[in-house]
Amino acid sequence: MVIFFSGTGNSEYCARYIASIIGDEVIDSAVYIRSKQIAQLCSEKPWVFVTPTYSWQIPRVFKSFLRQSSLSGNKNAYFVMTCGGSIGGAASGILALCREKGLHFKGVAPIVMPENLITMFKAPPQEEADRIVQKAVPDIEKAAKLISEGRAFEKTKYNFLGFLESELSNPLFYKAAIKPEKFFSTDECIGCGLCSRKCVMGNITLKDAKPVWGSNCTQCMACIACCPKQAIEYGKSTKGKTRYYCKPFVKN
Numbered sequence: 001m002v003i004f005f006s007g008t009g010n011s012e013y014c015a016r017y018i019a020s021i022i023g024d025e026v027i028d029s030a031v032y033i034r035s036k037q038i039a040q041l042c043s044e045k046p047w048v049f050v051t052p053t054y055s056w057q058i059p060r061v062f063k064s065f066l067r068q069s070s071l072s073g074n075k076n077a078y079f080v081m082t083c084g085g086s087i088g089g090a091a092s093g094i095l096a097l098c099r100e101k102g103l104h105f106k107g108v109a110p111i112v113m114p115e116n117l118i119t120m121f122k123a124p125p126q127e128e129a130d131r132i133v134q135k136a137v138p139d140i141e142k143a144a145k146l147i148s149e150g151r152a153f154e155k156t157k158y159n160f161l162g163f164l165e166s167e168l169s170n171p172l173f174y175k176a177a178i179k180p181e182k183f184f185s186t187d188e189c190i191g192c193g194l195c196s197r198k199c200v201m202g203n204i205t206l207k208d209a210k211p212v213w214g215s216n217c218t219q220c221m222a223c224i225a226c227c228p229k230q231a232i233e234y235g236k237s238t239k240g241k242t243r244y245y246c247k248p249f250v251k252n
């Protein structure tokens, strides 16, 4: 079973691509996360978890989703992490999570996809984003091949920098960078509610046809990226920046 978490579609794209090769079903973890429902899942085939990288780790919300879920059947677990550049030392935390869940860790495959964190960085323009996705295809296909052959992913390097990024910077990032109160909609907002429907946390409600953000945000960028009018901003840091949302995976 392929289970994904995705804010702006990169991880969903990889999940659906892999599932189409290995012939397995796909589950969107947001269905459970939004409804605060505990997942009770059983898979005959290996588990494949596809997720973005948040400050060199898997997103906390996805980690707690996995912690709470009942995952029975096959014991092998593959992790695929999409990232804008690097997953740092994420593998060590995932290994610990697998031990906790009684799963057999089959490795983590980093897949470089377009950057989406526009509150801090820039997202690539569409043509460049398309090129990055095309460049990722061989890595996605390689991961799928290893999964279908039951082989482990290559070991990712774990060095001191990875430790600093994943173990030390990550808690600082969550404390300092995730501030939902900085999101606001501009006069361009047409009140379509897409941001609310796309929010993986169910954190956006509409009041007088305008989005209102609650405190339960993981800064996945879905709201700001999906807005058809580019009417969502995050303080002053997103003004004038390209929004990035991955095109859906289409099977050839």
Ligand SMILES: Cc1cc2nc3c(=O)[nH]c(=O)nc-3n(C[C@H](O)[C@H](O)[C@H](O)COP(=O)(O)O)c2cc1C
Residues within 6 Å of the ligand: 005, 006, 007, 008, 009, 010, 011, 012, 051, 052, 053, 054, 055, 056, 057, 082, 083, 084, 085, 086, 087, 113, 114, 115, 116, 117, 218, 219, 220, 221, 246
């Ligand atoms: C909150 C947040 C933190 C991120 N941290 C990292 C990071 O540490 N390293 C990295 O390479 N990319 C990082 N990124 C970029 C995303 O991991 C990358 O664009 C990913 O493919 C987005 O996946 P999605 O479209 O499925 O949400 C971060 C993005 C967000 C939103």
